[in-house]
Amino acid sequence: MDERGATLWPAGGDLDSWFVPVPVRRGLWLICEPGHVQSYLVEGRDRAILIDTGTGIAPIAPLVRRLTTKPIEVVLTHNHFDHIGGNADFDRIAIHPAGVAGLRAGRPAESLRGYIAGARGMLARGARLRALDAEGFNMLHPEQIVRPFPPDFDPERYAIAPSEAIAMLEDGQVLDLGARALEVIYTPGHSPDGICLLDRAGRILFTADTVYAGPLYAQTPGADLDAYLASLRRLEPLIDSVDLLLPAHNRVPLDPPIICEMIAGFEALLAGRAPIEVSEADSLGRRTRAAHFGRFSVLLPA
Numbered sequence: 001m002d003e004r005g006a007t008l009w010p011a012g013g014d015l016d017s018w019f020v021p022v023p024v025r026r027g028l029w030l031i032c033e034p035g036h037v038q039s040y041l042v043e044g045r046d047r048a049i050l051i052d053t054g055t056g057i058a059p060i061a062p063l064v065r066r067l068t069t070k071p072i073e074v075v076l077t078h079n080h081f082d083h084i085g086g087n088a089d090f091d092r093i094a095i096h097p098a099g100v101a102g103l104r105a106g107r108p109a110e111s112l113r114g115y116i117a118g119a120r121g122m123l124a125r126g127a128r129l130r131a132l133d134a135e136g137f138n139m140l141h142p143e144q145i146v147r148p149f150p151p152d153f154d155p156e157r158y159a160i161a162p163s164e165a166i167a168m169l170e171d172g173q174v175l176d177l178g179a180r181a182l183e184v185i186y187t188p189g190h191s192p193d194g195i196c197l198l199d200r201a202g203r204i205l206f207t208a209d210t211v212y213a214g215p216l217y218a219q220t221p222g223a224d225l226d227a228y229l230a231s232l233r234r235l236e237p238l239i240d241s242v243d244l245l246l247p248a249h250n251r252v253p254l255d256p257p258i259i260c261e262m263i264a265g266f267e268a269l270l271a272g273r274a275p276i277e278v279s280e281a282d283s284l285g286r287r288t289r290a291a292h293f294g295r296f297s298v299l300l301p302a
């Protein structure tokens with residue numbers, strides 16, 4: 001397997017399974033919930049780290065325990081519901097201190113109804129995309145095909161149970177997995193507890209919800225545009241030190257220079273130089289405005 005390049009193996013063809021695990025490199029899996037979120041499993045010599053536990057629409061724990069026999073510790077990039085849904089199946093969870101209260105609160109079903117409605121709409125649009133692809137493009141990878149809810153999932157009762165972290169993550173902390181390490185980079189802005197994780201030797205940056213292509217969420221409670229820009233500026237010096245950005249949403253992998261594009265976009269936005277338009281509802285059904293910049297946009301409260 002290519003130890004340096006952006007190798008993403010096409011995954012198996014089971015289009016009914018909620019998760020699509022994709023080997024990225026030896027000991028590194030992208031775990032896709034197509035159209036929703038991406039978690040990552042990073043295996044070292046002594047232990048494995050699961051970066052986020054997904055939406056909880058299906059349990060991620062049985063899958064990751066098939067992928068690795070090493071003890072698994074969960075490292076959360078932040079406490080938004082779509083990154084913590086599988087927490088209940090793990091004992092060892094770490095998060096930035098600013099995310100502890102959000103974990104303890106869980107998420108009641110009422111707060112997630114808008115997400116379920118949005119997911120149904122995405123499934124219908126995804127079916128049209130898949131039909132078009134089958135007509136002749138044949139370009140979609142399995143991890144790009146939106147899946148129906150699992151048969152044993154009850155959308156009316158979808159909620160996230162409260163969970164507890166046993167360890168706190170701080171900026172600069174090094175998580176040693178044995179022959180592999182991840183460095184914590186505190187990147188608030190999208191959320192007050194946001195972190196990115198750097199595999200310096202592997203030249204990979206896990207960018208979570210701070211850097212991805214598509215609509216960036218700065219409209220959520222706790223989002224802070226100035227902090228977001230400051231975090232992007234902290235990531236900028238890493239551009240020459242990493243080959244891949246592995247984000248938690250949408251296109252994967254991303255090229256590191258997108259960080260420069262995002263810095264320019266946030267600078268224009270904060271300087272009042274970016275047109276702001278009424279936009280579509282976000283994934284929870286909240287009304288938003290947006291500033292558009294090529295391959296990403298920044299969502300703002302309506």
Ligand SMILES: [Zn+2]
Pocket residue numbers: 078080190191209217
């Ligand atoms: Zn988020």
Ligand SMILES: [Zn+2]
Pocket residue numbers: 037080082083209248249
């Ligand atoms: Zn997210």
